[in-house]
Amino acid sequence: MIAFHSPQTLEDASALLAAEPSARPLSGGTDLLVQMRSGRVEPAAIVDLKQIPSMRGIRAHDGGFAIGAATPCTALLDDAALCAAWPGVVEAANLIGSVQVRNRATMAGNLCNASPAADSVPALIAADARALVVGPAGEREVPIADIPAAPGKTNLAQGEFVAEIRLPAKSASGGDAYLRSIPRTEMDIAVVGAGVSLVLDSSGTCTAARVALGAVAPTALLVEEAGAALVGTGLDDAALDRMADAVRAACNPINDKRGTVEYRTAMAAILAKRATRIAQSRAGANS
């Protein structure tokens, strides 16, 4: 028998999760329920996070945004300020599955499911987002890239869960973008994903850049060398080629049913370039 809990507060949720080692937090359930049905996970307790008021909705925070961890992906589209500031993140979250899936699915669930191919994660890493982690020992803010530990495993301690995803204030002349490669047009898992976030100065020179990749390593990667290859340039083709070289060098994918090492590596570079151009045009449009 499985115990099902619907706590109303963060503290209760943490206590319930701490009390049972196999307990699982439940957000949209689009990963968890599928895994339970297939017998891959068999939790003794489920702790539904959706009844905790602070975990739903989007609010302004520190000039940026705090997104309740139980907020479904489609709800992000309704927040005009968020869409204007971080279109790449909103797009990435709204590539997941289909509309029906996204009406349930959350970015926090996407993150904590710890799939290397999770779509919103590279976009969040590129955007330098953080997760507010709540647990028996209180709260801590953690960079997104530090949450996944390995495929299917997170660095969260017993009783800990993600309460918020926090996006920083967006630079006035910044832009972000996320692209993925899938064989179909939707309802698919990324063969490769690439998120890019840039800041340009008034002359169009790149002053900051973050490039993150999904599905090319056990966890989503921030490729610092790729960002560095763009900074200080006018994003000319040569700079993008150097960035692409850094992306290829950082790739450490596996051969599996979703793609070969060669194809994944080649696509990572191509998508990173394309995402850079989109981010550039968004940054330009903003400046």
Next chain:
Amino acid sequence: MAIRVVPLAPVDSQFFGGRSELVVEAGNLFAVIRALEAIAPGFLKYAQTRAWFSVNGAIEGDWTATIPPDSEVIILPAIAGG
């Protein structure tokens, strides 16, 4: 009435020692198949479940239908659809 019988594989090798043509006296498919059964015992059973008979280019499902003299009968493996 002489009927030319052309068994395609695997019937040719399985029943008729690889012969690509036989001539039998018959006025309908029942008689053809009886004649073939006499040459190759067991053929009748096969014919009932696994073969199609084309008479002068068209599949004939009614073994009682009269077939004209000097007809050609091709034995094909039965074909199913999806």
Next chain:
Amino acid sequence: MTEHNPLSQFRVVGTRPVRPDGIDKVTGKAIYGPDHVAPGMIHGAILRSPHPHARIRSIDTSKALALPGVKAAVTGQDLPHLPGKSVSLGEGEADLANLSCNCLARDKALYEGHAVAAVAATSASIAREALKLITVDYEVLPHVIDLEDAARDDAPILHPDLRTQGAEEPSDKPTNIAFTFALKQGDAAKALDGAAAVASGRFAMPPVHQGYIEPHACVASWNADGQGQVWCSSQGPFMVRAVTAGVLDIPVSDVRVTPLEIGGGFGGKTTIYLEPVAMLLSRKAGRPVRLAMSREDVFRASGPAPGLVVDIRIGADAEGNLVGIEADMLYDAGAFPGGGTMLGPLVLSNMYRYPAVDIRTRDAVSNKPSVAAYRAPAAPQITFAIESCIDDIAAQLGMDPIAFRLKNALRPGDTSAMGMECGEIGFVECLDSANAQDHLKAPLGDNEGRGIAAGYWINIGGASSASVSLAEDGSVAVVTGNPDIGGSRASMAIMASERLGVPYEKVRPIIGDTATIGYSVVTGGSRTTFAVGRAVVQACDTIIADMKKRAANVWQVAEDDVEWRNGAVHCTAKGNDNAPMTITEMAENANTTGGPIAAEVSINPHDSLPAYGVHICDVAVDPETGHVSIKRYTVVQDVGRAIHPDYVEGQMQGGAVQGIGWALNEAYIYNSKGCLDNPGFLDYRMPVASDLPMIDTVIVEKPNPAHPYGVKGVGEVPIVPPLAAIGNAVKAATGKRIRELPMSPDRVFAAINGGK
């Protein structure tokens, strides 16, 4: 050929009324395979082999049986041993020993997912728990997954008793090659060596699944008196009855099969997996038992279409006349013999005129699920190779691809290489129609290409029964034994309505169980509207003749003086002013004119005609990523006559879409352990709606003289051309000829970047 405008000739045929089963289906009331509930029913579950090839030393079900709630357990040893026995299914036959072993393994598990034992319990979760308590002692054997590996002499042998059927020199050596067939006419090698243009290559494609939405499911109930009942979805309840009784070795009359609504079959439900097992469990438990597959079970254990590897060479002279064809085909049968071997040569010999032919086909068993029919079985695979080559030859000769096909297409009066005469086929008409489409003139953008390809399918006839009876108010019940997989209820109702002159809405098409109507072979082979439809029309004609006779008696005139027109009997005797009697009046007076008015007709027609189609496809290929997107797609097809054009177009579109999926992304992916890595729709990638443009349809009507309204059969041929149409479009866009399926982004990327 005369141009037919159906509307001018017919009252109902060719119109698009609402389908009789529509409301039930869209409101969720229709009962599909997994929905049926019988009183007292309990739940079965099947234990499946984790190994692709293993000897079963023993199976111990005692612990499972001891679990509270478990009512029965069975293994392959509970099924009768039936070596060499087979049963005729009208269209083809079934080898009962193999079928039985596929339902429950006897000595060996032959593929991962092969059923090895089953239990029934008071709940589905207890049944699943019970499976964990069954111990199977396996001796794991070396496996072979790859088709060409399976055909090698040193391959692990699946069936020690198997010898190649049809071999010129029979051998007594165990083999995985189940069947071989060769057809030779003229000297193809010489003709090809002297040809002005030759296209050749090795084409290869893995198995693909039919992908029906509804998993296999049934409920079986075996009473103490030996009478059994089965409720299930299938393409034919009589097929289910024959094989269930056959596998259980009981009289056919002891099994009654009630067809439930079918959620897609595409050929995959022309065989069975669960019914005999559910019957055995029911007999042991004394309760009705439901067995249902999960999606994973469907992928691991139900029939895909065979993969194919073919070496092919086709050539033409400088004027564009084909001079010969060579093809060596190896089809993948999966675990048991039966890879549709004969169908490859059939397709090869029924498209174009070849003065010289040298073809061989074989099928080989391997440690994969046993293949089943899939929409025009074996045809899409070989047509991919043929139509790719035909396009390449046309290009070499600088000829328009349609003009080249027109020059060589089979026409009425031709005889195919297999000795069958072409009747009123419409290949040329399809090519002419394709040639006239605006689609061909639409401009293409950068990285876009256009491809065309043709396809053939035989279309069968076969045993068919139908009954037509008038209710007291003149409304009509039409009963057939053929499940409605593509709108056939509507077509049956239209034909009866047309014939009897009653409104479509007054005709109720019903699908009967095996005890309510005479025998019919499956809904498959594109046969139902042709053959069963003909039985319906003949049954209508029988009651019309009956009504004429009754009217003659009422009017005291000769039968010759009674005419049937517009749904009424008319008296034509001279000097007679008898008012016509409508079918409604005849029905109202039935009991005073001799009793109920009804007729059942059983026929076995074989004069069906093949279908031809021509597809035009535009693709855009992303040169950096290898993604192929379908930009525009047109299906042109000769259907004989479209009884209900909506469902004809639906078949044309559905077939094209399944072909597009086959071409672009669908494939079984096996890991090194011989286990299927993608047993679900996430990684077995069928197209989703956003992958597709609107599929445009062009219906060509060249009537079949052997059907009262000219029907030829529609459902299968549209899946045949897409593989090559897309391949030809990709070639036009990229310059690369891709000979391996699927044309997934990584494969196209590799081709563009100088790979193979």
